[in-house]
Amino acid sequence: MHHERIAILDFGSQYTRLITRRLRELGAFGLVYGPKAKAQDIAGTDLRGVILSGGPNSVLEAGAPGLDPAILELGVPILGICYGQQLLARDLGGQLHRASKREYGKATIQVTDVDSVLFLGMERELVVWMSHGDHVEKAPEGYIVTAKTPGVPVAAMEDRAKRRFGIQFHPEVTHTAHGNLLLLNFLHVCSMKLDWNAGQFIEEKIKETQAQVGTGTVVLGLSGGVDSSVTALLLHRAIGRQLTCVFVDTGLMRKDEMRHVQESFAPFDLNIRWVNAAAKFLDALANVTDPEQKRKIIGRLFVEVFEHEAKSISAQFLAQGTLYPDVIESSGIGGAVLVKSHHNVGGLPARMKMKLVEPLRELFKDEVRRAGLALGLPEDIVWRHPFPGPGLAVRIPGPVTAERVKILQNADAIFIEELKASGWYKLSSQAFAVLLPVQTVGIMGDERTYENMCAIRAVTSEDFMTADWARLPHELLAKTAARIVNEVKGINRVVFDITSKPPATIEYE
Numbered sequence: 110m111h112h113e114r115i116a117i118l119d120f121g122s123q124y125t126r127l128i129t130r131r132l133r134e135l136g137a138f139g140l141v142y143g144p145k146a147k148a149q150d151i152a153g154t155d156l157r158g159v160i161l162s163g164g165p166n167s168v169l170e171a172g173a174p175g176l177d178p179a180i181l182e183l184g185v186p187i188l189g190i191c192y193g194q195q196l197l198a199r200d201l202g203g204q205l206h207r208a209s210k211r212e213y214g215k216a217t218i219q220v221t222d223v224d225s226v227l228f229l230g231m232e233r234e235l236v237v238w239m240s241h242g243d244h245v246e247k248a249p250e251g252y253i254v255t256a257k258t259p260g261v262p263v264a265a266m267e268d269r270a271k272r273r274f275g276i277q278f279h280p281e282v283t284h285t286a287h288g289n290l291l292l293l294n295f296l297h298v299c300s301m302k303l304d305w306n307a308g309q310f311i312e313e314k315i316k317e318t319q320a321q322v323g324t325g326t327v328v329l330g331l332s333g334g335v336d337s338s339v340t341a342l343l344l345h346r347a348i349g350r351q352l353t354c355v356f357v358d359t360g361l362m363r364k365d366e367m368r369h370v371q372e373s374f375a376p377f378d379l380n381i382r383w384v385n386a387a388a389k390f391l392d393a394l395a396n397v398t399d400p401e402q403k404r405k406i407i408g409r410l411f412v413e414v415f416e417h418e419a420k421s422i423s424a425q426f427l428a429q430g431t432l433y434p435d436v437i438e439s440s441g442i443g444g445a446v447l448v449k450s451h452h453n454v455g456g457l458p459a460r461m462k463m464k465l466v467e468p469l470r471e472l473f474k475d476e477v478r479r480a481g482l483a484l485g486l487p488e489d490i491v492w493r494h495p496f497p498g499p500g501l502a503v504r505i506p507g508p509v510t511a512e513r514v515k516i517l518q519n520a521d522a523i524f525i526e527e528l529k530a531s532g533w534y535k536l537s538s539q540a541f542a543v544l545l546p547v548q549t550v551g552i553m554g555d556e557r558t559y560e561n562m563c564a565i566r567a568v569t570s571e572d573f574m575t576a577d578w579a580r581l582p583h584e585l586l587a588k589t590a591a592r593i594v595n596e597v598k599g600i601n602r603v604v605f606d607i608t609s610k611p612p613a614t615i616e617y618e
């Protein structure tokens with residue numbers, strides 16, 4: 110079964126994912142393709158339209174990514190955004206203006222054509238988000254100019270007969286008034302059904318997984334995070350006891366994590382192996398202080414423990430909760446820079462020679478959450494913040510010991526409890542405590558103390574590539590700090606981290 114699809118050609122815009130997400134929110138299934146995609150790569154009976162994204166290059170530069178002319182002959186509607194519009198103009202004989210500097214921010218456009226299809230239902234004057242250098246000076250033959258600004262004579266253009274559209278601004282950015290309506294107008298031109306939703310997706314994936322796995326056995330690393338949990342429930346619905354989940358307690362997890370996951374999954378009849386490997390991980394980490402070293406040791410041990418379990422059940426398939434952003438990134442479509450040797454500890458090595466089952470690889474996080482709710486996953490797990498594979502080890506700069514892990518677990522649990530009680534857990538994207546390798550002087554009762562310092566960090570983020578610190582209320586901070594210092598033996602000072610990403614990263618190591 111294939112969904113009707115919009116192909117999004119990514120020319121390197123920071124907003125490509127956002128375009129895809131907006132389409133999904135509108136009920137249209139969009140898939141991202143690289144800038145070199147040819148007509149045959151995107152063609153198919155399910156293709157309803159093509160969107161050409163923005164990008165950092167100038168279409169006038171030699172070597173700038175171009176468009177396979179055969180894509181114009183596929184017979185489906187095309188919408189060029191920013192760089193995409195300029196490509197259309199360049200290739201179809203329009204004129205471009207080469208800019209010396211970029212225009213970035215809000216601009217007001219005048220809609221100049223009352224019959225415009227893209228601007229249907231909108232006012233004549235609209236605030237939009239611009240981020241461009243060059244612009245189209247003269248539209249190609251056959252195109253009507255449908256919007257302009259004082260500096261940009263072709264802010265939008267359309268060839269209604271051929272169903273090709275170009276816009277200089279970004280409808281996917283929320284600052285653009287009626288951005289969603291504009292995309293919706295385009296989707297109508299494409300005759301998209303707008304029936305994309307998580308419930309239907311699950312049913313399709315269940316059938317697909319049954320066909321893929323047959324009577325084979327599947328192993329899945331269950332961490333208690335939302336991705337692996339949704340994968341587990343979806344596969345359980347598809348293949349029942351042919352799925353074995355392996356939960357590895359690394360000893361570096363949140364307080365009472367294993368018990369929490371056990372309770373959450375108790376209502377489902379899942380086949381789960383609970384492996385306590387805490388001593389192994391802590392032994393291997395003794396006296397290791399280098400962050401990359403820590404990550405490598407943890408990654409290696411995890412694979413070792415997991416591989417052992419997988420072999421013991423002779424699994425032929427390895428299930429993973431890979432999501433669409435990982436797919437976009439690892440396929441080299443998005444241009445992410447490697448800062449740390451991330452990410453998924455679940456990224457198990459090829460030597461395991463198992464076939465992959467990745468039922469969520471076309472989904473964004475919010476869609477996975479909706480799928481989780483549809484599958485009956487407890488809200489508590491559905492709305493969980495992400496937790497890094499190497500666990501608390503990267504939140505304990507310096508040597509990791511059982512004692513330091515325990516101190517951090519207790520502090521972290523208090524912070525999370527207070528966040529939940531105040532409603533700020535859901536308002537933050539990720540929050541946690543960090544045990545700093547610094548001791549400071551304090552006073553408890555009449556006694557001088559010389560104990561550890563703890564940092565608390567809460568961030569808001571769309572995609573975790575950038576993040577801002579959450580503006581937690583002072584009362585919440587005060588209560589959390591007081592409770593941590595009073596209740597957690599070993600901590601006598603709490604600081605609140607107010608750094609955004611960049612320049613800091615979310616985790617400390």
Ligand code: XMP
Pocket residue numbers: 404448449450451452453454495496497498499539573574610613614615616617
């Ligand atoms: P940073 O610290 O790079 O983190 O800003 C971005 C997001 O990734 C998570 N993270 C990890 N997740 N394995 C994971 O599965 C890792 O090694 C890892 N390191 C960081 C981090 O918690 C944040 O959500």
